[in-house]
Amino acid sequence: MNGVIIPITMVPGHSLVHRVAPLPKLLWALGVLIISFSTRNPVILGSIIVLGLLLVSISNIWKPFLRVIAILFPILLTLIVLQSVAPAFPRPWTPIVAFGPFTIYQEGIYSGVTMVMRAVGMTIFALVAIMTTHPSDLFVSLQGIGMPYVLNFILTMTLQLIPILQKEFATVLSAQKSRGLKGTGFGAVLPSMVPVFVGAIERVQQLSISLESRAFGSSGVKTSYRSVRMGFKDYILLALGFAATAATIYWIIVDKSLDWSRTLLFAPWLAILLVSLAALGFLTFALVALRYVLAA
Amino acid sequence: MDNAKPVIEIENLSFTYSTADKPALKNISLTIYEGEYVALLGLNGAGKTTLQLCLNAVIPNMIVGEKEGTVKTMGMDTEEYPPRELAKVIGLVFDNPEFQLSQMSVAEEIALGLENLGVPTEEMHKIIKDSLEAVGLSGMELRSPFELSGGQQQRLSIASALAMQPHILVMDEPTSNVDPIGKEEVFAVAAKLNKENKITVIMAEHEVEVMAAYADRIIVMNDGEVVFNGTPVEVFSNVELLEKIGLRVPQVTELAHLLKEKHNIKLADQYPVTIDQAEKILKQRL
Amino acid sequence: MADAIIVCEDLWHVYPGDILALQEANLKINAGEIVGVIGQNGSGKTTLVKHFNGLLKPTRGKVRIKGKDTNGMRIQQLARDVGYVFQNPNHQLFARTVEAELEFGPRNLGVSEEEIVERREKAIEFFKLQELRLLHPYRIGFPLRKLVGMASIYTMRPAVFILDEPTTGQDNVTTRTVYRLIRQLRDEGATVVCVAHDMILLAEVVDRMVVLRDARIIADAKPKEVFSNRELMQSTHLVPPQVAELSLRLMTAGKFPGIELNVSDMVAGLAGRLGK
Numbered sequence: 001m002n003g004v005i006i007p008i009t010m011v012p013g014h015s016l017v018h019r020v021a022p023l024p025k026l027l028w029a030l031g032v033l034i035i036s037f038s039t040r041n042p043v044i045l046g047s048i049i050v051l052g053l054l055l056v057s058i059s060n061i062w063k064p065f066l067r068v069i070a071i072l073f074p075i076l077l078t079l080i081v082l083q084s085v086a087p088a089f090p091r092p093w094t095p096i097v098a099f100g101p102f103t104i105y106q107e108g109i110y111s112g113v114t115m116v117m118r119a120v121g122m123t124i125f126a127l128v129a130i131m132t133t134h135p136s137d138l139f140v141s142l143q144g145i146g147m148p149y150v151l152n153f154i155l156t157m158t159l160q161l162i163p164i165l166q167k168e169f170a171t172v173l174s175a176q177k178s179r180g181l182k183g184t185g186f187g188a189v190l191p192s193m194v195p196v197f198v199g200a201i202e203r204v205q206q207l208s209i210s211l212e213s214r215a216f217g218s219s220g221v222k223t224s225y226r227s228v229r230m231g232f233k234d235y236i237l238l239a240l241g242f243a244a245t246a247a248t249i250y251w252i253i254v255d256k257s258l259d260w261s262r263t264l265l266f267a268p269w270l271a272i273l274l275v276s277l278a279a280l281g282f283l284t285f286a287l288v289a290l291r292y293v294l295a296a
Numbered sequence: 297m298d299n300a301k302p303v304i305e306i307e308n309l310s311f312t313y314s315t316a317d318k319p320a321l322k323n324i325s326l327t328i329y330e331g332e333y334v335a336l337l338g339l340n341g342a343g344k345t346t347l348q349l350c351l352n353a354v355i356p357n358m359i360v361g362e363k364e365g366t367v368k369t370m371g372m373d374t375e376e377y378p379p380r381e382l383a384k385v386i387g388l389v390f391d392n393p394e395f396q397l398s399q400m401s402v403a404e405e406i407a408l409g410l411e412n413l414g415v416p417t418e419e420m421h422k423i424i425k426d427s428l429e430a431v432g433l434s435g436m437e438l439r440s441p442f443e444l445s446g447g448q449q450q451r452l453s454i455a456s457a458l459a460m461q462p463h464i465l466v467m468d469e470p471t472s473n474v475d476p477i478g479k480e481e482v483f484a485v486a487a488k489l490n491k492e493n494k495i496t497v498i499m500a501e502h503e504v505e506v507m508a509a510y511a512d513r514i515i516v517m518n519d520g521e522v523v524f525n526g527t528p529v530e531v532f533s534n535v536e537l538l539e540k541i542g543l544r545v546p547q548v549t550e551l552a553h554l555l556k557e558k559h560n561i562k563l564a565d566q567y568p569v570t571i572d573q574a575e576k577i578l579k580q581r582l
Numbered sequence: 583m584a585d586a587i588i589v590c591e592d593l594w595h596v597y598p599g600d601i602l603a604l605q606e607a608n609l610k611i612n613a614g615e616i617v618g619v620i621g622q623n624g625s626g627k628t629t630l631v632k633h634f635n636g637l638l639k640p641t642r643g644k645v646r647i648k649g650k651d652t653n654g655m656r657i658q659q660l661a662r663d664v665g666y667v668f669q670n671p672n673h674q675l676f677a678r679t680v681e682a683e684l685e686f687g688p689r690n691l692g693v694s695e696e697e698i699v700e701r702r703e704k705a706i707e708f709f710k711l712q713e714l715r716l717l718h719p720y721r722i723g724f725p726l727r728k729l730v731g732m733a734s735i736y737t738m739r740p741a742v743f744i745l746d747e748p749t750t751g752q753d754n755v756t757t758r759t760v761y762r763l764i765r766q767l768r769d770e771g772a773t774v775v776c777v778a779h780d781m782i783l784l785a786e787v788v789d790r791m792v793v794l795r796d797a798r799i800i801a802d803a804k805p806k807e808v809f810s811n812r813e814l815m816q817s818t819h820l821v822p823p824q825v826a827e828l829s830l831r832l833m834t835a836g837k838f839p840g841i842e843l844n845v846s847d848m849v850a851g852l853a854g855r856l857g858k
Contacts, residue, residue, distance in 0.1 A: 136400055157398050160442065168673075174637055175673040177657040178666040180690030180738065194676035198720055202672075206395035209354055214409035214456060215383035221414040225407035339753045340725050391751070445623060472751040475623045476779050477819050502753055505824050542755040547824040550845050551852075559853040571824055575831050582837040582855055 009064075009159075011131045017059035018132045021230045022141035024237035025129040031245035032125040036118040038249055040110070041258040045117040052124030061131045068127060069120075074285030076116045080278035083112030084271070089261070097268040104271045110261050113274070135159055137228045149222060157207075161200070168196045300329035303464055303496050304351060308365035311346060311355060320346040322520040323365070328498065328513075330463070333490045335507035336500040338517035339542050344500040347517070348466050350374065351498070352382045370463060383409065387457025391469040393449035394442065402428070402444075402452060403437035409460045427455040430493070431485050447478020451485055458489070464496040465489060471503065479503070483510065505546045508532060508569040516543065528569045535567075548574035586610040587648055587742060587773050588634055594642035595629050603629040605797050607643070613741065616764060616774045618784045618805075621794035622819055627777050630794065631744050634775065635664040648741065662691060665740035669747040671731035675719040680711055680730055683719055687738040701737040709733040709763070725756040732763065742773045749780045761787050781823045785809065785843040793818060810841045 032048055056065050087093055087108035094106035139152040172192045181188060252258060306326040312319040321343050328334055336344045349355045353374035356363045367374045370385045390396055399405040406424045428434050431451040441452055450470050457465060467486065471479040487510050490497045501507055507514065514531040516524035518541045524531045532545040535553040548568050555561040568574040593607040604626040611617055621627040632638040633645045636657040645652045647663055668674050677683040684702045706712055709729050714722055719730055735743065749757045764774050764787055778784060784791055784805055791808045793801035795818050801808055808814065809822040810830065825848050832838035842848040
């Protein structure tokens, strides 16, 4: 499991997006989240995705971005498969075609496809925000709008700990293999988690004493080493974000014709094709992932 | 040290961890003066770490147990002030270089203490720069602490403690998990801070030869008690008593002792405790 | 003539990212030797010994354990012959009791239950773990945990023990215990390879020192030879034990015939010359 490092981290760069302050980026991601949950309209959701991809392009973060998508997307495909036979949608349902013991429903496919679009849209914006912002700046901004200092610290620490614990796990695994540990099944590997957790606990204990000894948690004014300044353009983007989100929400509430759930009809062949592709996509991914994990 | 100010005053200190049945510290009374370099020796479990944690109030504030007696650091009673208050006068460095680090860059690591003390941002940059220079890590502000060598990480922890401008620096086996080059670096920095910056250094270590050369005073602990307290020569001359406890003395001291005991040869009035002393004596005698 | 139990032929290792960690390493270790492998961090010493139990495979060249090429073998297979005791015992220990920890290794090797118990008892005796047998490994202090780590490899009865910094961070009592144990392992017929910074271990316990610097083996000789070589010691930033250093200085000044590696030998040497 050596190479499976969670690839969600800042990608260094000087693009336009990188130069925007953390707060506007966070707000835009939040706005996308709110809009995504307010509508199932494929055009709106699709536009969000296109806009997001445009930002990915500008920030030049394609490779790390695609690495995350490559893991996330196949998992999302299960939604299409599951939703098409059991829609999370108010009845009545319109059956399109029977597929073995299952029936594929119109609303199901619509629901599944739009769910995937929502997730993808939100993820793109979240990744753009995270990958173009230095974590410390991110946390300082959050602190600026009221997030407690301790929470900020916990998040920083967690980011640091993930790769460290992964390395620890790899070391523990090689130690156990050196004792003849056979089998790569989960049951064999599970006991190896114990040392990693114990190590993590010992580390945190030691760290907390070290922090107290450096006045951590003292009451009174706290200053910050990193200063994140908001420039004029950052305020503009912030305002734009508010406005765009508010306007879109208003439009969604007011315009009933945006709900295409019963009007966008899927032909039976399309329905089967979509579901089969989704299932295939997910299974391929699952097999590849399994082989990768077992080979380690 | 006649006119030196006491910086640590311990009276009748006893402490038992809440999960233990016997005391970790038994009735310890000790004074440490400003500017001293004190080495704390003893086997694992002798009480060195426990004693050090009492100095900056981690015991009794963060660690639960039964405490008796008083500990005053720079005049502040550790029952009345929490560690974060004492952080302004006493800094602690531990034996695991990596476990003390948490930030994304060297500069932020050092800034952590400063942020918590409310030091204005404009002043931070200079303090960080000076601290890094004092430990020989100039220019490393942007490096990730987790990519540094063990010796560098320890020096970073020292710098982080230094930034708070403490009077006292306490180090608990700082070179245990560090390679030989790193060991030298850490010992050199500690000696420099003591001699040039007049910081009182209290160091627990196993490297007796090094401590014999640097320390003004050696305190030996065994089983929760202080059994020896004096200059390196005074303490290490008790070769057999120390061996009984399980501790060893600098090899040159052991050498002088065996020459006396086994061959009735007296090298000098006092046992040598450093290699330079031994070299000088033997060059004359041979 | 003892057989070479570990052979490295023109061994190279390059880590991903083109990091050259070891080059042109040639080494033969015979059964029953106690070998110390030293060098600064980054010199390649740990990379070298990790090839002995298959944790690493050669990028170029060959490593043979008991005549068998490690390239075709898995770590679990090599574990029968080469036991690797990790520097941090916390990386190995996970069972509920020390006893269970000792049984883990041989059980993985398919040893019969009877034999497992026998080996477990022998290990408890050898390492003096009687008081600890039913305790949870994490409830034991760190120095004793390191001994439990060694013991849990001991029960696997490997022909070769690789000890990664066995005395680092230990106090004097545990350190002396480890020296004794290493000698006893050799008395039982094992070959011991120690990666260490402990100069006294190298001066008083090992038969032979293999010194690495910048990914190469730059010396492979008896401790007396290595410690006498000033240039070598300085270039690797290693400092001989105090007594060795003292004897060398006196030797340079013409006042003493040769290097001594431990206090007793030095005392004997001086007694003759000082007589009072």
